Amino acid sequence: MTATGKYSYYFYTLLFILVGVLILKADLSLSISYKEALNVFVNNSILTIITNTSIYFFGQNDIALRLPFILFYFFSVILMYKITENYFKYEKDRFIGILIFMMLPGVLSASLLVNSAIIVTFCTLLYVYHYNKYKTHSYILLIIFFIIDNSFAILYLALFFFSLKEKDKKLLYFSLILFVLSMYIYGFSTDGKPKGFLVDTVAIYATIFSPILFLYFIYTMYRAGIQKERSLAWYISITALLLSVIISFRQRVYIEDFAPFVVISIPLMLKTFLHSYRVRLKEFRKIYNILAILIIGMLSLNVIFTFVNKPLYILLPNQTKHFVYQYHFIKELSKELKSRNIDNLTGDNELLLRLKFYGINQGEDYYISMKDFYNYDEKITIKYYERELFVVYIKKLK
Known part of the structure:
Protein backbone atom coordinates (compact mmCIF):
# COMPACT_ATOMS: atom_id res chain seq x y z
CA MET A 1 0.00 0.00 0.00
CA SER A 31 -31.44 15.60 25.77
CA ILE A 32 -33.04 18.32 23.72
CA SER A 33 -32.29 21.85 24.98
CA TYR A 34 -34.80 24.69 25.11
CA LYS A 35 -33.25 26.48 22.12
CA GLU A 36 -33.30 23.26 20.13
CA ALA A 37 -36.94 22.68 21.07
CA LEU A 38 -37.74 26.17 19.81
CA ASN A 39 -36.18 25.28 16.47
CA VAL A 40 -38.26 22.11 16.26
CA PHE A 41 -41.64 23.42 17.41
CA VAL A 42 -41.72 27.24 17.23
CA ASN A 43 -39.18 28.90 14.95
CA ASN A 44 -39.31 29.12 11.18
CA SER A 45 -35.72 28.88 9.99
CA ILE A 46 -33.36 26.66 8.04
CA LEU A 47 -32.73 24.73 11.27
CA THR A 48 -36.47 24.13 11.64
CA ILE A 49 -36.69 22.78 8.09
CA ILE A 50 -33.66 20.52 8.54
CA THR A 51 -34.64 19.08 11.92
CA ASN A 52 -38.29 18.54 11.04
CA THR A 53 -37.39 16.88 7.75
CA SER A 54 -35.13 14.46 9.59
CA ILE A 55 -37.79 13.82 12.24
CA TYR A 56 -40.38 13.20 9.52
CA PHE A 57 -38.28 10.42 8.00
CA PHE A 58 -36.65 8.93 11.10
CA GLY A 59 -39.14 9.62 13.88
CA GLN A 60 -39.16 12.02 16.82
CA ASN A 309 -18.56 14.40 30.39
CA LYS A 310 -21.13 13.32 32.97
CA PRO A 311 -18.43 12.42 35.55
CA LEU A 312 -17.54 16.12 35.66
CA TYR A 313 -20.68 16.67 37.74
CA ILE A 314 -18.88 14.94 40.61
CA LEU A 315 -16.22 17.66 40.60
CA LEU A 316 -18.40 20.74 40.06
CA PRO A 317 -19.86 22.40 43.18
CA ASN A 318 -22.57 24.01 41.00
CA GLN A 319 -23.98 21.59 38.44
CA THR A 320 -25.35 24.40 36.28
CA LYS A 321 -21.76 25.34 35.41
CA HIS A 322 -21.33 22.10 33.48
CA PHE A 323 -20.77 22.98 29.82
CA VAL A 324 -23.60 20.72 28.61
CA TYR A 325 -25.99 21.13 31.56
CA GLN A 326 -28.72 22.43 29.26
CA TYR A 327 -28.53 19.21 27.21
CA HIS A 328 -29.06 16.78 30.08
CA PHE A 329 -31.85 15.35 32.28
CA ILE A 330 -35.01 15.89 30.18
CA LYS A 331 -34.91 12.49 28.50
CA GLU A 332 -34.57 10.82 31.90
CA LEU A 333 -37.33 13.01 33.33
CA SER A 334 -39.71 12.09 30.52
CA LYS A 335 -39.10 8.38 31.14
CA GLU A 336 -39.80 8.84 34.85
CA LEU A 337 -43.00 10.77 34.15
CA LYS A 338 -44.20 8.03 31.79
CA SER A 339 -43.43 5.34 34.35
CA ARG A 340 -45.72 7.18 36.80
CA ASN A 341 -48.42 7.75 34.16
CA ILE A 342 -48.05 11.52 34.53
CA ASP A 343 -49.10 13.43 31.41
CA ASN A 344 -50.93 16.63 30.41
CA LEU A 345 -48.71 19.04 32.32
CA THR A 346 -48.82 22.77 32.83
CA GLY A 347 -46.18 24.99 34.36
CA ASP A 348 -42.75 26.14 33.21
CA ASN A 349 -43.03 26.77 29.46
CA GLU A 350 -39.38 26.01 28.72
CA LEU A 351 -39.55 22.70 30.53
CA LEU A 352 -42.84 21.76 28.87
CA LEU A 353 -41.52 22.49 25.39
CA ARG A 354 -38.52 20.23 25.98
CA LEU A 355 -40.72 17.46 27.39
CA LYS A 356 -43.01 17.73 24.37
CA PHE A 357 -40.25 16.30 22.19
CA TYR A 358 -40.35 13.09 24.26
CA GLY A 359 -44.12 12.69 24.05
CA ILE A 360 -45.18 14.45 27.26
CA ASN A 361 -48.25 16.54 26.46
CA GLN A 362 -49.30 19.93 27.72
CA GLY A 363 -52.59 20.03 29.60
CA GLU A 364 -54.26 20.79 32.92
CA ASP A 365 -54.00 17.47 34.78
CA TYR A 366 -50.71 18.17 36.55
CA TYR A 367 -48.60 21.19 37.46
CA ILE A 368 -44.80 20.85 37.21
CA SER A 369 -42.13 23.21 38.51
CA MET A 370 -38.39 23.20 39.01
CA LYS A 371 -38.94 25.27 42.16
CA ASP A 372 -40.08 23.80 45.45
CA PHE A 373 -43.60 24.71 46.63
CA TYR A 374 -45.25 23.72 49.87
CA ASN A 375 -48.12 21.43 48.72
CA TYR A 376 -46.55 19.40 45.92
CA ASP A 377 -47.64 15.76 45.55
CA GLU A 378 -44.53 14.22 44.00
CA LYS A 379 -40.86 14.99 43.72
CA ILE A 380 -38.76 13.55 40.91
CA THR A 381 -34.98 13.63 41.18
CA ILE A 382 -32.54 12.89 38.37
CA LYS A 383 -29.18 11.62 39.60
CA TYR A 384 -25.85 11.04 37.92
CA TYR A 385 -23.34 9.04 39.97
CA GLU A 386 -25.63 9.20 43.02
CA ARG A 387 -25.60 12.99 43.02
CA GLU A 388 -28.91 14.84 42.83
CA LEU A 389 -28.61 17.21 39.89
CA PHE A 390 -32.09 17.96 38.58
CA VAL A 391 -35.32 18.11 40.62
CA VAL A 392 -38.93 18.82 39.66
CA TYR A 393 -42.04 19.09 41.82
CA ILE A 394 -45.47 17.94 40.67
CA LYS A 395 -48.99 18.75 41.85
CA LYS A 396 -52.03 16.83 40.65
CA LEU A 397 -54.73 19.28 39.57
CA LYS A 398 -57.48 16.89 38.49
Whole structure:
Protein backbone atom coordinates (compact mmCIF):
# COMPACT_ATOMS: atom_id res chain seq x y z
CA MET A 1 0.00 0.00 0.00
CA THR A 2 1.36 3.46 -0.93
CA ALA A 3 1.75 6.20 1.68
CA THR A 4 -1.25 8.00 0.19
CA GLY A 5 -3.38 4.87 0.29
CA LYS A 6 -2.28 4.02 3.83
CA TYR A 7 -3.14 7.41 5.28
CA SER A 8 -6.35 7.58 3.28
CA TYR A 9 -7.36 4.27 4.86
CA TYR A 10 -6.50 5.63 8.32
CA PHE A 11 -8.51 8.75 7.65
CA TYR A 12 -11.71 7.11 6.46
CA THR A 13 -11.58 4.45 9.16
CA LEU A 14 -11.19 7.04 11.89
CA LEU A 15 -13.90 9.25 10.40
CA PHE A 16 -16.49 6.47 10.26
CA ILE A 17 -15.65 5.39 13.81
CA LEU A 18 -15.99 8.96 15.04
CA VAL A 19 -19.32 9.44 13.27
CA GLY A 20 -20.58 6.20 14.78
CA VAL A 21 -19.59 7.38 18.25
CA LEU A 22 -21.30 10.73 17.64
CA ILE A 23 -24.54 8.94 16.74
CA LEU A 24 -24.30 6.84 19.92
CA LYS A 25 -23.64 9.98 21.94
CA ALA A 26 -26.72 11.66 20.46
CA ASP A 27 -28.88 8.66 21.25
CA LEU A 28 -27.68 7.75 24.73
CA SER A 29 -26.40 10.87 26.42
CA LEU A 30 -28.00 14.09 25.21
CA SER A 31 -31.44 15.60 25.77
CA ILE A 32 -33.04 18.32 23.72
CA SER A 33 -32.29 21.85 24.98
CA TYR A 34 -34.80 24.69 25.11
CA LYS A 35 -33.25 26.48 22.12
CA GLU A 36 -33.30 23.26 20.13
CA ALA A 37 -36.94 22.68 21.07
CA LEU A 38 -37.74 26.17 19.81
CA ASN A 39 -36.18 25.28 16.47
CA VAL A 40 -38.26 22.11 16.26
CA PHE A 41 -41.64 23.42 17.41
CA VAL A 42 -41.72 27.24 17.23
CA ASN A 43 -39.18 28.90 14.95
CA ASN A 44 -39.31 29.12 11.18
CA SER A 45 -35.72 28.88 9.99
CA ILE A 46 -33.36 26.66 8.04
CA LEU A 47 -32.73 24.73 11.27
CA THR A 48 -36.47 24.13 11.64
CA ILE A 49 -36.69 22.78 8.09
CA ILE A 50 -33.66 20.52 8.54
CA THR A 51 -34.64 19.08 11.92
CA ASN A 52 -38.29 18.54 11.04
CA THR A 53 -37.39 16.88 7.75
CA SER A 54 -35.13 14.46 9.59
CA ILE A 55 -37.79 13.82 12.24
CA TYR A 56 -40.38 13.20 9.52
CA PHE A 57 -38.28 10.42 8.00
CA PHE A 58 -36.65 8.93 11.10
CA GLY A 59 -39.14 9.62 13.88
CA GLN A 60 -39.16 12.02 16.82
CA ASN A 61 -36.03 10.92 18.63
CA ASP A 62 -32.60 12.22 19.52
CA ILE A 63 -30.78 10.55 16.62
CA ALA A 64 -33.17 12.09 14.09
CA LEU A 65 -32.77 15.47 15.82
CA ARG A 66 -28.98 15.50 15.59
CA LEU A 67 -28.26 13.28 12.57
CA PRO A 68 -28.33 16.13 9.99
CA PHE A 69 -25.63 18.02 11.89
CA ILE A 70 -23.50 14.90 12.28
CA LEU A 71 -23.77 14.49 8.50
CA PHE A 72 -22.75 18.13 7.98
CA TYR A 73 -19.73 17.37 10.16
CA PHE A 74 -18.97 14.25 8.09
CA PHE A 75 -19.09 16.11 4.78
CA SER A 76 -17.18 19.10 6.22
CA VAL A 77 -14.33 16.77 7.12
CA ILE A 78 -14.46 15.19 3.65
CA LEU A 79 -14.29 18.63 2.05
CA MET A 80 -11.35 19.65 4.20
CA TYR A 81 -9.61 16.42 3.20
CA LYS A 82 -10.22 17.21 -0.48
CA ILE A 83 -9.08 20.83 -0.07
CA THR A 84 -5.75 19.74 1.43
CA GLU A 85 -4.96 17.39 -1.45
CA ASN A 86 -1.54 18.43 -2.78
CA TYR A 87 -1.37 21.13 -0.08
CA PHE A 88 1.24 19.39 2.05
CA LYS A 89 4.56 17.92 0.97
CA TYR A 90 3.97 14.68 2.86
CA GLU A 91 0.77 12.66 3.13
CA LYS A 92 1.43 12.23 6.84
CA ASP A 93 1.18 16.01 7.27
CA ARG A 94 -2.17 16.03 5.52
CA PHE A 95 -3.42 13.31 7.85
CA ILE A 96 -2.28 15.25 10.93
CA GLY A 97 -4.01 18.38 9.64
CA ILE A 98 -7.34 16.67 9.05
CA LEU A 99 -7.04 14.91 12.42
CA ILE A 100 -6.65 18.28 14.18
CA PHE A 101 -9.63 19.68 12.30
CA MET A 102 -11.76 16.67 13.25
CA MET A 103 -10.80 17.05 16.92
CA LEU A 104 -11.28 20.80 17.23
CA PRO A 105 -13.59 21.52 20.20
CA GLY A 106 -15.70 23.97 18.20
CA VAL A 107 -16.12 21.64 15.22
CA LEU A 108 -16.73 18.42 17.14
CA SER A 109 -19.26 19.91 19.57
CA ALA A 110 -21.10 21.73 16.77
CA SER A 111 -21.77 18.37 15.10
CA LEU A 112 -23.97 17.33 18.04
CA LEU A 113 -26.00 20.50 18.49
CA VAL A 114 -28.91 21.97 16.59
CA ASN A 115 -27.29 25.19 15.44
CA SER A 116 -26.08 26.73 12.22
CA ALA A 117 -22.34 26.65 12.99
CA ILE A 118 -21.58 23.28 11.37
CA ILE A 119 -23.81 24.17 8.39
CA VAL A 120 -21.87 27.39 7.84
CA THR A 121 -18.59 25.49 8.20
CA PHE A 122 -19.68 23.03 5.52
CA CYS A 123 -20.85 25.78 3.15
CA THR A 124 -17.65 27.78 3.58
CA LEU A 125 -15.49 24.73 2.90
CA LEU A 126 -17.65 23.92 -0.12
CA TYR A 127 -17.02 27.42 -1.49
CA VAL A 128 -13.26 27.18 -0.87
CA TYR A 129 -13.17 23.73 -2.46
CA HIS A 130 -14.99 25.00 -5.56
CA TYR A 131 -12.62 27.95 -5.86
CA ASN A 132 -9.51 25.80 -5.42
CA LYS A 133 -10.70 23.20 -7.94
CA TYR A 134 -12.09 25.44 -10.67
CA LYS A 135 -10.25 28.73 -9.97
CA THR A 136 -13.55 30.60 -10.25
CA HIS A 137 -16.03 32.03 -7.79
CA SER A 138 -19.44 30.37 -7.56
CA TYR A 139 -21.96 33.20 -7.52
CA ILE A 140 -24.81 30.69 -7.33
CA LEU A 141 -23.43 29.37 -4.06
CA LEU A 142 -23.13 32.91 -2.71
CA ILE A 143 -26.80 33.56 -3.45
CA ILE A 144 -27.81 30.27 -1.80
CA PHE A 145 -25.74 31.14 1.26
CA PHE A 146 -27.59 34.45 1.52
CA ILE A 147 -30.81 32.51 2.11
CA ILE A 148 -29.30 30.06 4.59
CA ASP A 149 -27.84 32.22 7.35
CA ASN A 150 -27.06 35.79 8.33
CA SER A 151 -23.44 35.02 9.26
CA PHE A 152 -22.45 34.71 5.59
CA ALA A 153 -22.18 38.48 5.64
CA ILE A 154 -18.70 37.76 7.00
CA LEU A 155 -17.87 35.68 3.93
CA TYR A 156 -19.14 38.44 1.63
CA LEU A 157 -16.97 41.00 3.40
CA ALA A 158 -13.94 38.69 3.16
CA LEU A 159 -14.57 38.19 -0.56
CA PHE A 160 -14.81 41.97 -1.00
CA PHE A 161 -11.31 42.37 0.46
CA PHE A 162 -10.08 39.39 -1.57
CA SER A 163 -11.46 40.97 -4.75
CA LEU A 164 -9.39 44.11 -4.07
CA LYS A 165 -6.26 41.97 -3.99
CA GLU A 166 -7.24 40.04 -7.12
CA LYS A 167 -8.58 43.15 -8.90
CA ASP A 168 -11.76 41.21 -9.67
CA LYS A 169 -14.46 43.83 -10.31
CA LYS A 170 -17.28 41.33 -10.75
CA LEU A 171 -16.54 39.71 -7.37
CA LEU A 172 -16.09 43.14 -5.80
CA TYR A 173 -19.53 44.40 -6.80
CA PHE A 174 -21.26 41.08 -6.18
CA SER A 175 -19.81 40.57 -2.69
CA LEU A 176 -20.40 44.19 -1.72
CA ILE A 177 -24.06 44.07 -2.76
CA LEU A 178 -24.64 40.81 -0.89
CA PHE A 179 -22.87 42.16 2.20
CA VAL A 180 -25.00 45.33 2.24
CA LEU A 181 -28.20 43.35 1.68
CA SER A 182 -27.28 40.87 4.39
CA MET A 183 -26.56 43.62 6.90
CA TYR A 184 -29.76 45.45 5.96
CA ILE A 185 -31.99 42.37 6.28
CA TYR A 186 -30.28 40.40 9.03
CA GLY A 187 -27.70 42.55 10.77
CA PHE A 188 -25.40 40.90 13.31
CA SER A 189 -26.66 39.17 16.44
CA THR A 190 -25.31 40.99 19.50
CA ASP A 191 -26.31 41.01 23.11
CA GLY A 192 -25.83 42.97 26.32
CA LYS A 193 -25.33 46.62 27.17
CA PRO A 194 -22.65 48.54 25.27
CA LYS A 195 -19.40 47.67 27.01
CA GLY A 196 -16.21 45.74 26.36
CA PHE A 197 -16.55 42.01 25.79
CA LEU A 198 -13.11 41.44 24.26
CA VAL A 199 -11.95 39.14 27.07
CA ASP A 200 -15.10 37.04 26.70
CA THR A 201 -14.57 36.77 22.95
CA VAL A 202 -10.93 35.70 23.30
CA ALA A 203 -11.91 33.16 25.98
CA ILE A 204 -14.52 31.58 23.73
CA TYR A 205 -12.09 31.40 20.81
CA ALA A 206 -9.59 29.70 23.14
CA THR A 207 -12.30 27.17 23.99
CA ILE A 208 -13.16 26.57 20.34
CA PHE A 209 -9.53 25.92 19.37
CA SER A 210 -7.87 25.11 22.72
CA PRO A 211 -5.78 27.94 24.25
CA ILE A 212 -2.38 27.16 22.74
CA LEU A 213 -3.80 26.43 19.30
CA PHE A 214 -5.66 29.76 19.32
CA LEU A 215 -2.45 31.64 20.15
CA TYR A 216 -0.71 29.87 17.29
CA PHE A 217 -3.65 30.72 15.04
CA ILE A 218 -3.10 34.44 15.75
CA TYR A 219 0.61 34.06 15.02
CA THR A 220 -0.12 32.21 11.76
CA MET A 221 -2.56 34.90 10.59
CA TYR A 222 -0.02 37.62 11.38
CA ARG A 223 2.88 35.77 9.73
CA ALA A 224 0.92 34.99 6.57
CA GLY A 225 -0.23 38.60 6.39
CA ILE A 226 3.17 40.23 6.62
CA GLN A 227 4.73 37.68 4.26
CA LYS A 228 1.88 38.21 1.78
CA GLU A 229 0.87 34.54 1.80
CA ARG A 230 -2.77 35.57 1.67
CA SER A 231 -4.96 32.83 0.29
CA LEU A 232 -8.75 32.91 0.07
CA ALA A 233 -8.96 30.93 3.33
CA TRP A 234 -6.67 33.47 5.01
CA TYR A 235 -8.90 36.38 3.96
CA ILE A 236 -11.98 34.58 5.27
CA SER A 237 -10.42 33.71 8.63
CA ILE A 238 -8.74 37.04 9.29
CA THR A 239 -11.89 38.96 8.38
CA ALA A 240 -13.99 36.89 10.79
CA LEU A 241 -11.44 37.23 13.58
CA LEU A 242 -10.90 40.99 13.26
CA LEU A 243 -14.59 41.75 12.82
CA SER A 244 -15.55 39.77 15.93
CA VAL A 245 -12.82 41.51 17.93
CA ILE A 246 -13.87 44.97 16.74
CA ILE A 247 -17.55 44.35 17.55
CA SER A 248 -16.68 42.88 20.96
CA PHE A 249 -15.16 46.19 22.05
CA ARG A 250 -18.73 47.46 22.43
CA GLN A 251 -21.10 44.48 22.28
CA ARG A 252 -21.23 40.80 23.13
CA VAL A 253 -21.04 38.80 19.91
CA TYR A 254 -22.35 35.35 19.12
CA ILE A 255 -19.14 33.50 18.32
CA GLU A 256 -21.05 30.78 16.46
CA ASP A 257 -21.51 33.41 13.72
CA PHE A 258 -17.74 33.85 13.37
CA ALA A 259 -16.10 30.56 14.41
CA PRO A 260 -16.97 28.59 11.21
CA PHE A 261 -14.90 31.05 9.17
CA VAL A 262 -11.95 30.87 11.55
CA VAL A 263 -11.51 27.10 11.86
CA ILE A 264 -10.93 26.63 8.13
CA SER A 265 -7.34 27.88 8.56
CA ILE A 266 -6.14 24.72 10.31
CA PRO A 267 -4.14 23.54 7.22
CA LEU A 268 -2.33 26.89 7.02
CA MET A 269 -1.51 26.73 10.73
CA LEU A 270 -0.10 23.22 10.48
CA LYS A 271 1.90 24.00 7.33
CA THR A 272 3.43 27.02 9.06
CA PHE A 273 4.25 24.98 12.16
CA LEU A 274 5.83 22.12 10.22
CA HIS A 275 7.90 24.49 8.09
CA SER A 276 9.25 26.22 11.21
CA TYR A 277 9.91 22.82 12.78
CA ARG A 278 11.75 21.24 9.87
CA VAL A 279 14.04 24.18 9.03
CA ARG A 280 15.58 23.87 12.50
CA LEU A 281 18.21 21.39 13.62
CA LYS A 282 17.03 18.68 16.03
CA GLU A 283 18.59 20.36 19.07
CA PHE A 284 16.52 23.51 18.41
CA ARG A 285 13.16 21.74 18.03
CA LYS A 286 12.48 21.24 21.74
CA ILE A 287 9.97 24.10 22.08
CA TYR A 288 8.09 22.87 19.01
CA ASN A 289 7.96 19.34 20.40
CA ILE A 290 6.51 20.66 23.64
CA LEU A 291 3.92 22.74 21.75
CA ALA A 292 2.90 19.75 19.66
CA ILE A 293 2.51 17.52 22.72
CA LEU A 294 0.45 20.16 24.54
CA ILE A 295 -1.83 20.77 21.55
CA ILE A 296 -2.45 17.09 20.86
CA GLY A 297 -2.97 16.48 24.58
CA MET A 298 -5.56 19.25 24.86
CA LEU A 299 -7.38 18.11 21.73
CA SER A 300 -7.43 14.54 23.03
CA LEU A 301 -8.92 15.74 26.31
CA ASN A 302 -11.55 17.60 24.32
CA VAL A 303 -12.56 14.43 22.50
CA ILE A 304 -12.78 12.56 25.80
CA PHE A 305 -14.88 15.26 27.48
CA THR A 306 -17.12 15.57 24.43
CA PHE A 307 -18.08 11.92 24.69
CA VAL A 308 -17.62 11.28 28.43
CA ASN A 309 -18.56 14.40 30.39
CA LYS A 310 -21.13 13.32 32.97
CA PRO A 311 -18.43 12.42 35.55
CA LEU A 312 -17.54 16.12 35.66
CA TYR A 313 -20.68 16.67 37.74
CA ILE A 314 -18.88 14.94 40.61
CA LEU A 315 -16.22 17.66 40.60
CA LEU A 316 -18.40 20.74 40.06
CA PRO A 317 -19.86 22.40 43.18
CA ASN A 318 -22.57 24.01 41.00
CA GLN A 319 -23.98 21.59 38.44
CA THR A 320 -25.35 24.40 36.28
CA LYS A 321 -21.76 25.34 35.41
CA HIS A 322 -21.33 22.10 33.48
CA PHE A 323 -20.77 22.98 29.82
CA VAL A 324 -23.60 20.72 28.61
CA TYR A 325 -25.99 21.13 31.56
CA GLN A 326 -28.72 22.43 29.26
CA TYR A 327 -28.53 19.21 27.21
CA HIS A 328 -29.06 16.78 30.08
CA PHE A 329 -31.85 15.35 32.28
CA ILE A 330 -35.01 15.89 30.18
CA LYS A 331 -34.91 12.49 28.50
CA GLU A 332 -34.57 10.82 31.90
CA LEU A 333 -37.33 13.01 33.33
CA SER A 334 -39.71 12.09 30.52
CA LYS A 335 -39.10 8.38 31.14
CA GLU A 336 -39.80 8.84 34.85
CA LEU A 337 -43.00 10.77 34.15
CA LYS A 338 -44.20 8.03 31.79
CA SER A 339 -43.43 5.34 34.35
CA ARG A 340 -45.72 7.18 36.80
CA ASN A 341 -48.42 7.75 34.16
CA ILE A 342 -48.05 11.52 34.53
CA ASP A 343 -49.10 13.43 31.41
CA ASN A 344 -50.93 16.63 30.41
CA LEU A 345 -48.71 19.04 32.32
CA THR A 346 -48.82 22.77 32.83
CA GLY A 347 -46.18 24.99 34.36
CA ASP A 348 -42.75 26.14 33.21
CA ASN A 349 -43.03 26.77 29.46
CA GLU A 350 -39.38 26.01 28.72
CA LEU A 351 -39.55 22.70 30.53
CA LEU A 352 -42.84 21.76 28.87
CA LEU A 353 -41.52 22.49 25.39
CA ARG A 354 -38.52 20.23 25.98
CA LEU A 355 -40.72 17.46 27.39
CA LYS A 356 -43.01 17.73 24.37
CA PHE A 357 -40.25 16.30 22.19
CA TYR A 358 -40.35 13.09 24.26
CA GLY A 359 -44.12 12.69 24.05
CA ILE A 360 -45.18 14.45 27.26
CA ASN A 361 -48.25 16.54 26.46
CA GLN A 362 -49.30 19.93 27.72
CA GLY A 363 -52.59 20.03 29.60
CA GLU A 364 -54.26 20.79 32.92
CA ASP A 365 -54.00 17.47 34.78
CA TYR A 366 -50.71 18.17 36.55
CA TYR A 367 -48.60 21.19 37.46
CA ILE A 368 -44.80 20.85 37.21
CA SER A 369 -42.13 23.21 38.51
CA MET A 370 -38.39 23.20 39.01
CA LYS A 371 -38.94 25.27 42.16
CA ASP A 372 -40.08 23.80 45.45
CA PHE A 373 -43.60 24.71 46.63
CA TYR A 374 -45.25 23.72 49.87
CA ASN A 375 -48.12 21.43 48.72
CA TYR A 376 -46.55 19.40 45.92
CA ASP A 377 -47.64 15.76 45.55
CA GLU A 378 -44.53 14.22 44.00
CA LYS A 379 -40.86 14.99 43.72
CA ILE A 380 -38.76 13.55 40.91
CA THR A 381 -34.98 13.63 41.18
CA ILE A 382 -32.54 12.89 38.37
CA LYS A 383 -29.18 11.62 39.60
CA TYR A 384 -25.85 11.04 37.92
CA TYR A 385 -23.34 9.04 39.97
CA GLU A 386 -25.63 9.20 43.02
CA ARG A 387 -25.60 12.99 43.02
CA GLU A 388 -28.91 14.84 42.83
CA LEU A 389 -28.61 17.21 39.89
CA PHE A 390 -32.09 17.96 38.58
CA VAL A 391 -35.32 18.11 40.62
CA VAL A 392 -38.93 18.82 39.66
CA TYR A 393 -42.04 19.09 41.82
CA ILE A 394 -45.47 17.94 40.67
CA LYS A 395 -48.99 18.75 41.85
CA LYS A 396 -52.03 16.83 40.65
CA LEU A 397 -54.73 19.28 39.57
CA LYS A 398 -57.48 16.89 38.49
